[in-house]
Amino acid sequence: MKARVHVYLKPGVLDPQGQAVSNSLNHLGFNEVAGVRQGKLIEIDLNTADAEEAQQRVAEMCDKLLANPVIENYDIELSA
Amino acid sequence: MKTAVIVFPGSNCDRDAAMALEAVTGQKPAMVWHEETELPEGLDFIMVPGGFSYGDYLRSGAVAARSPIVNDLKKKAEAGVPMLGVCNGFQILTEAGLLDGTLMRNASLHFVCEKAPLLVETANTRFTKGYADRKEILIPVAHHDGNYFADEATLDRIEGEGQVVFRYANNPNGSARDIAGVTNAAGNVLGMMPHPERAVDADHGGTDGLALFESVLGKLS
Numbered sequence: 001m002k003a004r005v006h007v008y009l010k011p012g013v014l015d016p017q018g019q020a021v022s023n024s025l026n027h028l029g030f031n032e033v034a035g036v037r038q039g040k041l042i043e044i045d046l047n048t049a050d051a052e053e054a055q056q057r058v059a060e061m062c063d064k065l066l067a068n069p070v071i072e073n074y075d076i077e078l079s080a
Numbered sequence: 081m082k083t084a085v086i087v088f089p090g091s092n093c094d095r096d097a098a099m100a101l102e103a104v105t106g107q108k109p110a111m112v113w114h115e116e117t118e119l120p121e122g123l124d125f126i127m128v129p130g131g132f133s134y135g136d137y138l139r140s141g142a143v144a145a146r147s148p149i150v151n152d153l154k155k156k157a158e159a160g161v162p163m164l165g166v167c168n169g170f171q172i173l174t175e176a177g178l179l180d181g182t183l184m185r186n187a188s189l190h191f192v193c194e195k196a197p198l199l200v201e202t203a204n205t206r207f208t209k210g211y212a213d214r215k216e217i218l219i220p221v222a223h224h225d226g227n228y229f230a231d232e233a234t235l236d237r238i239e240g241e242g243q244v245v246f247r248y249a250n251n252p253n254g255s256a257r258d259i260a261g262v263t264n265a266a267g268n269v270l271g272m273m274p275h276p277e278r279a280v281d282a283d284h285g286g287t288d289g290l291a292l293f294e295s296v297l298g299k300l301s
Contacts, residue, residue, distance in 0.1 A: 013229065014254070016189050065146060068139055068175070070182040071229060 001046050003058045004077040007067045008039030042066055051078055081297055083109040083125045086153070088144045093130035093166065093277065100277035101127065104293040114147040123161055125297060126153065130167030130222075130275060140183060140225040141171030150176050162206060162268045162296050167223055170261075170271035179264055179271045180238055181230030186223070187254025193222040195286065196274055197249035198260055202242055205263060207270045210291030217288035219274035221252060226273040228255035228262075238262055246272055 009015050015037050022036035044061070048054050058076050067074045083105060085097045094111065101109045109127070110120050119126065133144035144150075150172075157163060157178050165173035173179045186192060195218050203212040211217065230238070235256055238244055246261035253273070261272030276289030293299075 014184070014187065014227075016185060016187050016254075020189060065142065066138070068142070068182055070174075070231075071184065 001049060001051070001054055002079050003044040003046055003054060004079070005042040005044065005058060005062060005066055006039060006075045006077070007042065007062070007072050008074070009037060009071055010073055013071045049080075054078055081105040081107060081125075082120065082123050083107070083127070083297070084112050084119055084123050085109045085127045085129055086112050086114060086119075086149055087129070088114045088131065088133035088147065088172075090133040090135060091129050091131035091168070093168075093275065096275070096277045097127045097129040097166070100280045100289070100293055101125070101297075103280055104290070104297050104299055112149060114144065114149050116152075117148050118152050119149065119156060123156065126156060126161060126163040127277075128153075128163065128165040128169030128172055129277075130169055133168055133172065136225070139171075139175065141168060141173075141175040144168075144172045145175035145177075154178065157264070157269050160266065160268050163270070164207070164276075164292075164296070165269075165271040166275055166277060167221075167226075167273055170273055171225065173269060173271045178269050179262055180234050180243075181228055181256075181259075181262065183225050183273070184227040184229050185225050186227050186252070191222075191224045192226070192252045193220075194252065195219070196221040196252055196260070198274060199247045199249055199258075201244050201247055204242065205245055205267055205270070205295075207263070207292055207296045208245055210295040214288075214291075216249060217291075218279070218286050219276055219289055220278045221274045223253070223273055226253040226255065228253075228259045228273075230256060235259075241265060243267075245270060246274070
């Protein structure tokens with residue numbers, strides 16, 4: 001099965017890269033863009049078919065390496 | 081005086097660190113590859129050098145902080161061995177959980193490479209006692225991810241406990257409360273973005289980093 005892990009900055013953490021992207025979109029004429037937050041998408045191939053186990057193991061991966069709890073939150077999305 | 085420098089793939093200040101340590105102690109440090117599982121016995125000081133370990137993949141210092149040698153580094157930190165992480169070394173120590181906070185992309189998004197005036201916040205640490213007569217020193221910085229961040233409660237705590245050792249006089253990277261260097265609660269682990277090892281010889285253009293090494297290596301006259 002596959003896991004898609006979204007890692008993103010916690011609310012209130014400054015995201016200068018997102019601001020730069022937001023400014024650039026405004027320059028391109030996308031004036032409706034009021035803000036951008038930039039995160040990461042990590043795709044993982046897993047040798048398991050057990051969704052419950054996968055969820056738990058991927059959360060452990062996030063806590064140990066994929067996300068930095070000081071500044072980041074994460075969401076896990078599993079698919080067959 | 082027994083010292084060690086840890087070397088990761090992508091470290092590029094390991095030799096600068098070794099030269100600074102040899103200049104102060106008269107002995108070459110052990111250069112310890114990250115795949116080792118144990119540091120040499122009886123170390124008086126350990127340095128985690130700057131660079132771009134693992135190309136800053138995922139987050140600066142994140143992959144290096146999970147290297148085999150880091151388990152023993154944590155044990156040595158708990159045992160009270162003094163250690164210094166500079167630049168990428170600071171990022172690695174925060175990622176390893178040995179220091180509070182984290183280092184984010186510079187607020188300007190620019191790589192900064194300059195001599196940074198630093199305020200010595202306290203001379204009451206094993207790393208800074210040699211600066212008792214100086215309030216401001218000039219130390220080079222060279223980084224893209226030096227923007228120190230921690231939540232407000234953590235910042236209040238480390239400031240209250242005297243763990244903020246250096247502040248920028250002209251904050252070059254957006255660091256919270258101008259923080260340039262912090263220690264752990266026990267005071268034996270220091271992380272800082274500026275490079276004291278690049279300011280230990282007149283040919284470096286300044287020697288303001290020397291007193292840090294002389295302080296922690298017990299070489300003050």
